[in-house]
Amino acid sequence: MRPHFVLSLALLIGAAGGLEAPPLRLGTRGSPLALAQAYMTRDLLMSQFPEELGAEGAIELCIMKTQGDMILDKALSEIGGKGLFTKELDVALLGDQVDICVHSMKDVPTWLPAKTVLPSMLEREDTRDVFISPKASSLSELPDGSVIGSASLRRQAQILAKNPTLECVNFRGNVQTRLRKLDEGVVDATLLAYAGLKRMDMEDEATQIIEWDEILPAVAQGAIGLQCRDDDERSLRYIDKLNHKATFDAVACERAFLAALDGNCKTPIAGQATIQDGQIFFRGLVAKPDGSEIYRVERTGPLADAVKIGNDAGEQVKADAGIEFFEWLQAQEPKLAVAQ
Known part of the structure; x- marks a missing residue:
């Protein structure tokens, strides 16, 4: 039997249900908290799709160590910021080593690598x-x-x-x-x-x-995001079922605020949004690391404008603080003394 015929036969059998689907691979950091969040995601997937994902081995956890986990003697502001907790997971996702990445959303940069999407967030925990x-x-x-x-x-x-x-x-x-x-x-x-x-x-x-x-609190604190490749229809179908819309909208507002400020770990930024009766309420601030200057903003508007509200709040803070304030922040080398 020729090899190409064997492959074609296998595909036909698989399409007819004769072959089991490969495990759904969840990428996660290895800290106790990251693992708790990955197991929570796994359990939700199993409960939502018991026939497809309920069996033992249907979901596989792929544990990775990131640069942020390994370099502990320096502040994030000194070693490159939030992307240090996601880069290795991004590489694994794009390399088809994992299907879904489970993230603490406050660790995720406001930009995502090309060919990936983050369309789903679990219901948010207490953000305080x-x-x-x-x-x-x-x-x-x-x-x-x-x-x-x-x-x-x-x-x-x-x-x-x-x-x-x-x-x-x-x-x-x-x-x-x-x-x-x-x-x-x-x-x-x-x-x-x-x-x-x-x-x-x-x-x-x-x-x-x-x-x-x-x-x-920090932008996106308490939220868990699920990222996958933009053409992975299987993973997209699974994680869409887990999306908590109120969390997604609130975090979208907060991340728009952060993006407007071009925020990174050298800039003390906080932002929180809540939703009530179809309205979104946002509070944000930006400060000098020593607390000597703090600029605050509050915005309210319809939920449909969540991203615009966050962006407008960021633009207002930039106007209030002035360009010199942000230029000064970026020129600094903010360092925290190391706890011995």
Whole structure:
């Protein structure tokens, strides 16, 4: 039998249902939080498509280590920013090593590689930050001169705006590593995303849940996005079923704000959108890393204009702060001291 005839016969059998579909490959980082989010995605896919994806082995997790996971002694602002958590997953997706990438949306740059799309987001978790400390019951009660571990210039700027005597030091690694360092007394306190703690059933670790008026969360915080190749009809069909439209619209508004500001990890930017009665409510800010200047914006409008609202808010902040402010930010080398 000739090889091309064997191939044709195999294709005919497969089309008739005689061959099983290959496993659906989910690409994910290997941190405990990333794995929790990947398993959540897997379980949702299994429940939505029990006949196709419910069997053991129908979904395969492909775990990857990114540059952002490996370089922990420097702040993200020093080593290239958010793309460090997605580049390896992008390469695997374009190389057909995975079918779907599971992302924490606040780690995803506002641009996507050509031939990929991010059309689906799971229902968002609580977006607030939490304060964790064995020495104080709230951020405002920390004694002057206390040391806070955080890899986020956004958090640093808002913390120092409230109390410039506090010291922020680079504090990276997974949640468990940061909590261990806190227990060892490396720092006096830290701030983490409440969503991550909740997804790992660790919300009891929070000392205080911080409201938006005190610390405005990061753009897209608490949201999980699903990315695939733009011509992969099988994956597109699966992840479309998981899309939570309210989350998708709110995050689209926030990411439009970030894109308008050309935001990166050298620029302290925060932005959050909520949806109520067909209206979208947006709050955003941009600041100097030391908290000495903060520009805030609020916008409200119809949900259909979510992206426009985010973009307009970004343009307003740019006008309020002035071009010199952003030129100054980009010229800086913002560095956080390293927690030992």
